[in-house]
Amino acid sequence: MLYGKVENGEVIEITDLEKENFISIEASNTDDALDYFNKQTIKYDESIIEEIDNIFSLDQEEKILNIYDIKVSTENRSFNELADMFQEGEIEIPDMQRNFVWSTSKCSKLIESILLGLPIPPLFFMDKGNNRYEVIDGLQRLTAISNFILGNNWGNITNSVQRNTTAKLSTNVDKSIEGKKFSDLTLEQQKKIKRSTITVIDFRQIGQEDDKAKYLIFERINTGSELLNPMQIRKALAYGEFMSSLYKAADDSITLKSIFGKQYLNKDRHVEFMLGVYTTYKVLKGQYELTNQYQKYILNDFCETEKDSQIDLEFVDEFDNQLSNMLSIFKENEIFKKVDSNGNYHGNRNTNISEVFLATAIVHKTKIDTKIVDRYKQEIHTEIDKFNVNKMNNDLLNQRYEVCKKILGIDK
Numbered sequence: 001m002l003y004g005k006v007e008n009g010e011v012i013e014i015t016d017l018e019k020e021n022f023i024s025i026e027a028s029n030t031d032d033a034l035d036y037f038n039k040q041t042i043k044y045d046e047s048i049i050e051e052i053d054n055i056f057s058l059d060q061e062e063k064i065l066n067i068y069d070i071k072v073s074t075e076n077r078s079f080n081e082l083a084d085m086f087q088e089g090e091i092e093i094p095d096m097q098r099n100f101v102w103s104t105s106k107c108s109k110l111i112e113s114i115l116l117g118l119p120i121p122p123l124f125f126m127d128k129g130n131n132r133y134e135v136i137d138g139l140q141r142l143t144a145i146s147n148f149i150l151g152n153n154w155g156n157i158t159n160s161v162q163r164n165t166t167a168k169l170s171t172n173v174d175k176s177i178e179g180k181k182f183s184d185l186t187l188e189q190q191k192k193i194k195r196s197t198i199t200v201i202d203f204r205q206i207g208q209e210d211d212k213a214k215y216l217i218f219e220r221i222n223t224g225s226e227l228l229n230p231m232q233i234r235k236a237l238a239y240g241e242f243m244s245s246l247y248k249a250a251d252d253s254i255t256l257k258s259i260f261g262k263q264y265l266n267k268d269r270h271v272e273f274m275l276g277v278y279t280t281y282k283v284l285k286g287q288y289e290l291t292n293q294y295q296k297y298i299l300n301d302f303c304e305t306e307k308d309s310q311i312d313l314e315f316v317d318e319f320d321n322q323l324s325n326m327l328s329i330f331k332e333n334e335i336f337k338k339v340d341s342n343g344n345y346h347g348n349r350n351t352n353i354s355e356v357f358l359a360t361a362i363v364h365k366t367k368i369d370t371k372i373v374d375r376y377k378q379e380i381h382t383e384i385d386k387f388n389v390n391k392m393n394n395d396l397l398n399q400r401y402e403v404c405k406k407i408l409g410i411d412k
Contacts, residue, residue: 031350079193136221148167247312281363
């Protein structure tokens with residue numbers, strides 16, 4: 001059960017705790033909640049969808065957390081030591097996190113804060129053993145401090161002429177240090193920066209060979225200016241050839257991006273859509289086994305397993321081909337939606353429908369025509385219970401697969 005606060009026809013707050021003046025919403029998953037809002041013509045935005053997703057994933061996370069033995073250690077490290085570790089590559093910076101976003105002004109304020117003796121928020125590392133660490137939170141602080149001490153540019157320079165310039169403090173700091181490089185500071189100021197310490201919190205997963213726990217840790221302690229959704233967290237943590245090729249394929253697909261609004265594109269929803277279809281495709285082809293029953297964790301596990309491989313280009317081509325064909329038959333506001341008893345489409349796109357339906361068409365390289373519309377309406381309405389379950393296992397996937405094959409006219 002969910003409870004929502006509605007003002008001027010728009011839900012502005014959602015919770016699983018009963019509150020005064022909140023409407024009650026009977027829902028067992030995100031789709032149910034959105035269906036309710038749509039039927040009641042109640043508006044909602046992306047933040048409400050994400051909060052509903054979070055509510056329904058809490059029980060899943062608690063069960064996952066019980067599996068892992070996570071060791072946490074806290075220590076103070078000097079900025080000089082961290083800069084040395086940064087330079088020697090002992091601190092791993094995921095490829096997808098390498099785009100430095102802090103401005104010169106913000107970097108300069110951080111350095112000034114250190115000189116003033118002000119406390120700096122802690123860094124969070126995942127201890128990978130053998131003196132190697134992965135940044136979970138605090139990358140911008142670490143990069144700014146290290147680049148300044150090491151005499152690199154701040155990391156936010158894209159101009160090729162300026163790329164080799166040394167970081168200098170901006171004019172928004174005290175006049176005694178403005179415009180100065182690290183080497184221009186007095187010896188005392190240099191010592192102050194190098195010898196100042198910051199709290200470093202290390203996480204280490206005990207008893208498991210994989211890194212599943214880091215996703216949960218990242219979700220809980222990420223302190224960025226904008227909270228990251230599950231796909232953006234995968235982008236940060238499951239870095240490698242696969243993630244790079246997945247993002248390129250999704251970003252290059254004009255057809256895929258056409259069914260997502262700008263706010264969803266900015267949240268990488270189109271990438272997660274392709275990832276879900278690709279994972280299902282791999283399972284149906286017998287090239288990957290499900291390791292979890294919840295979509296978020298299925299996709300996390302898949303990205304970790306595939307991170308050193310590239311996305312199958314044959315899949316990418318057929319994905320665009322099948323999606324284009326479907327959009328020529330279904331309207332954009334109809335595709336992958338539920339169907340009521342009157343044959344009307346309703347609600348938002350259903351993830352469980354879209355992943356299996358599109359993956360099935362790709363696996364079989366199906367040639368579709370307008371005849372599938374009536375079959376889609378009939379089968380999705382009749383078999384919707386198979387797609388409403390917010391879990392996945394081999395048996396349920398096979399049931400959905402059989403429904404989709406029937407719609408597509410496969411093995412008639």
